[in-house]
Amino acid sequence: MKHVDIYTDGACSGNPGPGGWAAVLIYNNIKKEISGYEKDTTNNRMELLAPIKALSILNQPCDVNIYTDSAYVFNAFDKAWLQKWQKNGWKTSSKQPVQNKELWEQLITFANIHNIKWIKVKGHSDNEINNRCDELARNAISENKKDG
Template sequence: MTAEAPKILIYSDGACSGNPGPGGWGAVLISGKHRKEISGGEVLTTNNRMELLAAISALEALKKRSEVALYTDSAYVKNGITGWVHSWKKNGWRTADKKPVKNVELWQALDALRNKHDVEWHWLKGHAGHPENERADELARLAMAPFKLAPRPSNPAKT
């Protein structure tokens, strides 16, 4: 990575009330003294989709190619993007047992974004008192709140 590209720390988290159910995602982006918080939600989703959307949205928020350390408490996201995705791509986005990859459009988006940046992926234990991870969780829960009151569509979300 070039010297002018700052190291950006990203803490991402997703939340879901029911699985599927209303969900939210949140992310904290830190670059030096600068801090940005982003979040969003959906009326009917899954925890895995929210975890993926948190990471995707955080990387999409970066305006230029960056060196990134992304922290997630989701083993699904961490293991998927650092390991499983390579096999899925070779297998035409199918799992080892030839089934379609769940959340394929989100995995494809995350894969494309990670290739636009120099990303180090880190797993950290959730709800363990890490301030930025706790804040990302709070943002996800706050973003989910309005959707808990919304009527649910009749077609359930993918896992």
């Protein structure tokens, strides 16, 4: 099985507000950068969209390391929040509906295709590729805000 490293980040100017997501995919020392924009969104949605968009371009099942600085995304897998939410009918521990359910369902679909290992990195720190993702996500916002 092919191995791919994916670094992801999301950003929002206001929360909610204009948002950007970005990912850097690395396969055999080849880097591919992707990013996108949403006019009215939240930071959490952008943090979720980044790995979704990255995983969606893989054309076969892969071993994937996903590096994220989002505790929201990382903990959902690492602390089994997703399994608890599904078991509770997509309700949180406080009995509230889980936000971004449709995006979580997309990530679950990809997790069933790929062998994913989630790795938490410190945001805005010394991880060069994570910092590049942050830059790409913020650029997606600033470039699109200029266009209206």
